[in-house]
Amino acid sequence: MLDWSSFLLKRKHLDEISWEDFHQLPLTEKANYFVQNNGRPYHVLIAQQFERESLDKLCDLATRIRRIAKSKAGMDFLSLLLKHKRAMLDFTQPSSRTFLSFYAACQILGIRPAEVRNSSTSSEMKGESRMDTMRTFSSYFDLLIMRTPEQNLAEKTAWMLSNTERPVPIINAGSGKDQHPTQALLDVYTLQRSFERRGGIEGKHIVFCGDLARGRTVRSLAKLLTHYPNVRITFAAPGALQIGTDILAQLDSAGLPYELTADFKSTIPEADAIYMTRIQDEWDTEGDTPAKFNLEEYSFSADDLKRLPQQAVIMHPLPRRTEIDPACDNDPRAVYWRQMRNGMWIRSALIATIFVRDNEITNYYMMNIK
Numbered sequence: 001m002l003d004w005s006s007f008l009l010k011r012k013h014l015d016e017i018s019w020e021d022f023h024q025l026p027l028t029e030k031a032n033y034f035v036q037n038n039g040r041p042y043h044v045l046i047a048q049q050f051e052r053e054s055l056d057k058l059c060d061l062a063t064r065i066r067r068i069a070k071s072k073a074g075m076d077f078l079s080l081l082l083k084h085k086r087a088m089l090d091f092t093q094p095s096s097r098t099f100l101s102f103y104a105a106c107q108i109l110g111i112r113p114a115e116v117r118n119s120s121t122s123s124e125m126k127g128e129s130r131m132d133t134m135r136t137f138s139s140y141f142d143l144l145i146m147r148t149p150e151q152n153l154a155e156k157t158a159w160m161l162s163n164t165e166r167p168v169p170i171i172n173a174g175s176g177k178d179q180h181p182t183q184a185l186l187d188v189y190t191l192q193r194s195f196e197r198r199g200g201i202e203g204k205h206i207v208f209c210g211d212l213a214r215g216r217t218v219r220s221l222a223k224l225l226t227h228y229p230n231v232r233i234t235f236a237a238p239g240a241l242q243i244g245t246d247i248l249a250q251l252d253s254a255g256l257p258y259e260l261t262a263d264f265k266s267t268i269p270e271a272d273a274i275y276m277t278r279i280q281d282e283w284d285t286e287g288d289t290p291a292k293f294n295l296e297e298y299s300f301s302a303d304d305l306k307r308l309p310q311q312a313v314i315m316h317p318l319p320r321r322t323e324i325d326p327a328c329d330n331d332p333r334a335v336y337w338r339q340m341r342n343g344m345w346i347r348s349a350l351i352a353t354i355f356v357r358d359n360e361i362t363n364y365y366m367m368n369i370k
């Protein structure tokens with residue numbers, strides 16, 4: 001049976017700290033404010049709130065849900081678990097996968113989802129503040145799932161609601177250039193499944209390639225990889241798009257070895273997993289555009305498959321442009337479409353855990369599937 005009680009000891013209360021004090025806390029301390037009474041996550045806002053044990057629990061639960069969902073009886077069971085709940089998906093930044101996989105996860109668990117995908121349709125156009133908008137959502141829904149261009153909006157919403165009569169859970173579905181914690185969860189789940197027969201994620205060499213400065217998926221995943229012994233990371237990017245020093249400091253303090261290089265192609269024969277990313281030029285601003293570089297040097301071509309080890313995998317959070325040749329898609333090492341589907345299962349597991357339905361799922365699994 002899943003036991004979350006070990007996380008209880010650290011629990012702190014958001015309504016007992018000012019926003020200014022909370023905002024300044026180190027991320028590892030902030031994490032203590034996102035736990036609920038039973039030790040499970042309540043808000044899911046930053047990658048730093050996950051530890052090895054919670055990652056393992058969520059991955060196990062995702063697999064159970066995936067297996068249960070194979071039959072009509074299983075789907076019927078899952079769809080009754082949270083039939084009494086409603087979720088608001090507030091996505092003011094473009095999204096296909098995160099939006100739809102959360103939407104599908106809600107449907108799997110019986111939650112009725114609603115959506116705002118463009119704030120021009122909300123009363124914010126009449127001058128209402130973002131915080132008042134979020135408080136309005138919390139009046140009608142039991143869970144808020146937010147994608148925002150602003151770095152701290154989800155955290156601020158969680159803090160603000162903690163001082164109201166409806167402090168509903170908040171899930172960060174991507175915030176600014178900074179965090180994408182649930183993408184990191186699905187990436188860990190994909191790595192774990194990919195290396196199931198090779199001793200797990202432990203000891204693997206993960207190569208990140210592309211826009212690592214502004215790619216929030218890499219920033220969140222790098223942090224989660226510190227929980228797996230003997231992992232090493234290579235960050236392959238043009239100078240201006242190299243990973244941030246804040247992430248390197250976190251790797252240093254966890255003792256995870258890493259290398260920085262501008263020569264992606266030389267890393268391919270040494271990789272267990274290649275994690276490609278898109279150049280995030282939506283963040284370019286006038287006067288702040290990275291120097292030109294040869295995009296092909298940071299792309300994975302069909303020719304590169306010949307130099308990739310047979311047991312390695314190619315991942316991508318998607319969407320892609322030209323950084324992976326579609327000719328690679330049918331190679332068994334290309335797992336990015338599976339990775340995308342894994343998002344639906346791990347997000348189902350996360351929502352079921354937030355609403356404390358995880359043990360019921362495990363009981364059903366033990367009685368009917370195992």
Ligand code: CP
Nearest residue numbers: 095096097098317318
């Ligand atoms: N990986 C990811 O966040 O994709 P979307 O932007 O399509 O949600």
